[in-house]
Amino acid sequence: MGRTHVTEAVVLRVGDSGEADRVVTLLTRELGKVQALARGARRSRHRFGAALAPFGHGEATLRQGRLEGMFWLEGLYGARGFPRLPLEMGRLSHASYAVELCRELCPLLEPEPQVLDLLLALLGALDRLPPSERPSVLPLRCFELGLLEALGLGVALSACAACGGPVGPGAVPFDRLRGGVLCAGCHEGGQGGQTVDEEARTLLVRLSGLRPDSPELATLPQSPAVLDACRDLLLGVVRHHLGRTPKAVEFIARMRMKMDRLSL
Ligand SMILES: [Zn+2]
DSSP states (O other): OOOEEEEEEEEEEEEEETTTEEEEEEEETTTEEEEEEETTTTTOOTTTGGGSSTTOEEEEEEEEOSSTTOEEEEEEEEOSOOTTGGGSHHHHHHHHHHHHHHHHHSOBTOOOHHHHHHHHHHHHHHHHSOTTOOOOSHHHHHHHHHHHHHTTOOOBOSBOTTTOOBOOSSSEEEETTTTEEOOTTTSTTSSSSEEEOHHHHHHHHHHHTSOTTOGGGGGSOOOHHHHHHHHHHHHHHHHHHHTSOOHHHHHHHHHHTTSTTOOO
16 A cells, blocks of 8 residues: 555546546645546545536545556545636636646646645635626736746746846846846847836736735736736746647637637
């Protein structure tokens, strides 16, 4: 018998394996991202219950398999979870995007308790919204900034990503390969490439110090042009690390043809 871990977990993905089993990707507090086989989960819901579904949250019992990095999910004792996420397309798409980033960017078996806390804060804030209210994009920006920082992929916004020197004022060069804004001296050639204007940069710096469920978010300026600039900048960074466009973003682009106002 392998060692057993009992740890808080959020379900990132559930797939089928054979006729009876499910293969599950979890973000856990103790072990980080884990893939586990839930034996018999397609036939019996007794051991796993409603928590064995995307965004499920609870206490997972994981037994180490014989092969390194292989786990059996023995049980998932569900907490309240986030039952209101599927009630409205806006919050569902934000939650799906956040879960996709955790699934694709978190390394296997490296504990990232900060990432779990960020994800729980975002899912909780989305779940608490009144049913008719569409989610603000600011919590999502906080989540992206915090996730990248926690994974060692943090975006330099206040000082030059290359030399650490001062940047700005006004629009400054932004180089996602070098990890953020650049001073004039480090911006070789001194022209072309992406820039970030001062308003967007100031907002991103404020957001990087806040949690996705912070009440302070409601007090921040929300000009649509600045919000779009922040989204495009961070989505560019995410695409760079992922090597592709997140599936949730493609889904939103398709849905937007049918429902305007759906946005990240
Ligand atoms: Zn520099």
